[in-house]
Amino acid sequence: MAQVTPGIYEVQVDKNYCKACGLCVAWCPQDVLADDDEGYPFAPHLEKCINCKLCERHCPDFAIEIIAPSEVLVIEDILAEGA
Amino acid sequence: MKVQTSFIIKEYLRPEMLPSTWCGGCGLGIIMGAIAQAVHFKGLDKDNVAMVSGIGCTGRMSGYMDFNTIHTTHGRAPAFATGLKMARPEMTVLTVMGDGDAMSIGGNHLIHAMRRNIGMVAIVVNNSVYGLTGGQTSPTTPIGGHTTTAQSGSFERPMNLEALARTAGAAFYARATVNHTAALTKLIERALDVSGFALVEIISNCHVLFGKMNQMAEASKMIAAMDEDTQRTNPTLLRRADLPIRLTSPESPSAPVHELTEMEDVEDESRTWRGVMFERKGSVDLSKRYYDMLGKIHAQQRAAEEAN
């Protein structure tokens, strides 16, 4: 099992694609995400993010991305192979 | 190398067509992402992949994906795909249909494509309702489900597609939900390995119509309910089809079905049964057998000419 370090990730939401459906917020196991006034997701608790990518996988509009530091991507590569 | 999920997916989409016209939270986008990932992880060349879709919300998918795409007429996608596959056997053909499209108006084409064992991955997105026309009863609307043409609850027995596919001759049948995206991607990858007709039934959500009429108006709640409260959403998905098959005629295709165990554990009997429901060992796609036959005929002709 690859190690994850919380607190090193960024969440990027593309509002041109996002339809404010709430799926990412509902699926986030760490309660990183919440709805803003207009229903779009934002990340008030970014420090809890473990880069599980459930939000990315469940976004029907490809509007949310978890940005990881470059060294972590190598680990993700391995994860993706076994996904 | 960058492997961010949405980055991979976007490689397979047509950005000028997005965002999609689907309602917010519709599982169709999740499915589209899973297809993109499966094609990516299989290392398929986009130029050698075709996507054929029918009419309905699901039918719109072919417009968003950057393959060779056909948005056909209602229910006829398997027939278009049959023609394409027989003409271009080397091509990977993805046929995407909704439940009404595949099982109702397209039932005939689906059955005969399964019987002929045409090499395609047929993705049937099952959301129990007609979405694009406004929430009418579909062949998979559960008994008691409320729709605009069954406002007091449907009393029709829903279609058991798995049982039908088993007897009609499909090579592979898997069921997934939009709740488990990793498994969904994996099952589509498995289907891409099959030579012959591989059907992947994907349980998806129409929270805007079906959900609203059945107390599941929120996307996330409906997706959870489809998986966990199957009794309410679609009881036919509670178990694998046990068929009372007693025919033993030599041509019966149900005889050589080899069942595999499910990929997901199914300890909880009340949940939707997911995974590979059956796989026919040794299946060979019709186009391959056909071109092999042509090769033999031509060889015979050449041999006859040389003999002359």
Next chain:
Amino acid sequence: MTLSAGLSYASTWEAIMDIVARVTALRGDAPQPVVLSSLPELPPQELGGRTISVVQGPPGRNISLAIGLKAALPNVPLLLVMNADGITLGTNHLIHAARRNIGMTVLLLRSDVTQQADQHLDRMRWEVLGFQGALETTATPLEWAMALQAALVGRGTLEQPDDLAALISQAFDTPGFSLIGVTYASHLEMGVLSRTDYPEFFDSYRRWSASFRNLSDTAPKGVGVTVTPKTDIRRYEVRIVGLGGHGVKVAGTVLSEAAGIGEGLWATQRGEYGSATRGGLSMVDVVFGCERVSYPGADQPDLLVALSQNAIKLYGHTVKPGGYLVADPDQVDILPEGALPVPIVRIAREITDNPITAGVVSLGCVAALSGMVSLETIKEAVVKKVPFKVREKNIAALEAGYQATRQVM
């Protein structure tokens, strides 16, 4: 055709008529079946003339035709005689009739029965095959029907006509869809192959619908009051243009009914039209007057309510001379000259915390400015059209819109 049992039939129809006669003899006074078939041969008037009703429908479609007949005649047994059409053109109808369990008995004649003269056919199959057909798996309709849990699936042979007749009679007595394969291939298992106990479709339907019978009288829900219109204005056009989420369509529904029913005017509300999707606009046209409305579009509105800059850009200039333009000053960049500023979206948000009531606030402007549809009638229409739990807030929004318009008039 001569069978090994010593029977001899001149044609498939003669064989069918013989089997039907045997079924009828077995069943005594029970209602006679209607026979539906699309056999290619002509049916035999000389074979007993009008002993039975026969429908020679389009190939494969007899199953759907029979569904209609079953709905109309629940007690008449339906006997469908099909061959390859049942599993080619008719596949879809067959599987759905089986799934729904619609009461009919389908005899599926295999090619070894109907086309025995043609030596090129594979006798074991239901289909006419080309040379490539050997590559394909044969259709297995009896298994399809079993998979879908049809009421009765069975097999019989013309070699044993009495057994076949008994099987058909049993199928007639089984509520639901029965499929019987008819063949020469006597090495296969004959008789009932599977049965399921499931209610027949129209039986379920009748039980299900019985509870609705007396709930409502047979007349449509009308209004029952005729009001003499108080105006002699022939035509008054209202166009409300906002964005999706402003509740514009609902406002149109309320206004058109208030004018048409409450005020006794002639009124229309236009449905879909081309320009509605331009730039995410949501737009509704309501036209009313003492004359029957011909064209339902408000192309030259007497009253335009604009809730966005784009609305003014596209339609501001179309307002009829002497007409009103109401614009939301918070939503537009520059207020056009002569426009009445009413902060409609802000009012909606203040009252319901949601711009969805902006449409209803706009109706307050209509009540204040049109002089044809009063605040009271719009209120009545709101009560009728809006769900109970949001009714009070909608009424408040309507009144606030009315007051705000009065202040700027």
Next chain:
Amino acid sequence: MPTPAFMHGNQAVAEGAIAAGCRFYAGYPITPSSEIAEILSERLPQVGGVFIQMEDEIASMAAIVGASLGGMKTATATSGPGFSLMQENLGFAVISEIPCVIINVQRVGPSTGLPTRAAQGDVMQARWGTHGDHPIIVLSPSSVQECFDLTVRAFNLAERFRTPVVLLSDAIVSTLREKLVIPDAADIAIINRTQPNVAPDDYKPYEFLQGDVAPLPKFGDGYRFHVTGLVHTELGYPTEDAEIISRWWEHMSSKIEDNLDAILDWEEIALDDAEVALVAYGGTARSALHAVSLAREQGIKLGMIKIRTIWPFPEQAIRDLAGRVGTIIVPELNFGQIRLEVERIVAGRAAVRGINRADGIQISPEHILDVVRGLERVP
């Protein structure tokens, strides 16, 4: 007392069907006709009728023929793509003389086209969609009131002439909401198919009557007879005898041609002194009517004929019109399907022009008026 009501065109069609005695509906969802099915799925059980959503439009059309043979008044509703699928069994209903009503809410085609946008492109398909020469009756409503009235009339004509009748609605009137007046049930004229008054042995289900049709008992009434899609004798049995076939054709065409007075339905508006006339039908007739009203305010002598029976076409009315006005303008949401018919009948005795679009947008009264004004400038 007649009831004023407020509804959209599709709802008025559904209520008209119930009022006419329709008790069986089979259909398949398709925009913009789905509301008819949705409303009937609720209303039919209330009046003891049957609603069934079939697997496709082919099956829907077959099912309404079957239920009609069972003695019920039956209907289906669809839009262009579904209407294409129905053509096979529509032909069966024509040749086997089974009354039924098909409602086609037109949208832009061909194929899937523009699903929610109005068009009038199925005019010729309604006439010639199924193969072979055949009689057919096609009605076109232009208001919610006519959606109700013409649906009742469609059932009456179907029963009277033992023929399928097509109600050619469009997405303009089907989605339009307006006031209509529903007459008391007792005031709605209803025609039912006649029943035989002879013994079963003497009954001819397809008697070759000139300008009339044989009675039609329901299956199970003791009049056992044969129904086929093949050309048949008076007893309904298939025949290839040329002499019988020519008598059959005579019967089939005369049942419509000899009864034009009872079938044709059109309205003349402001034609007394008109110099230019519009010929319009369906949703477009509303724009035409408004154009006439605007033209008269401006002193332009414009009149119109509003057609409610498209097929058979009101030929004599158009022929008469050609003698009265110099120019006939046919606005329609297609590229001239009715204009061709008008040109054929007028045969050069008046100028014929079309106003045509099929981009999903309604022809506006101003557009028509512009064309009319343009004419005046031409000497």
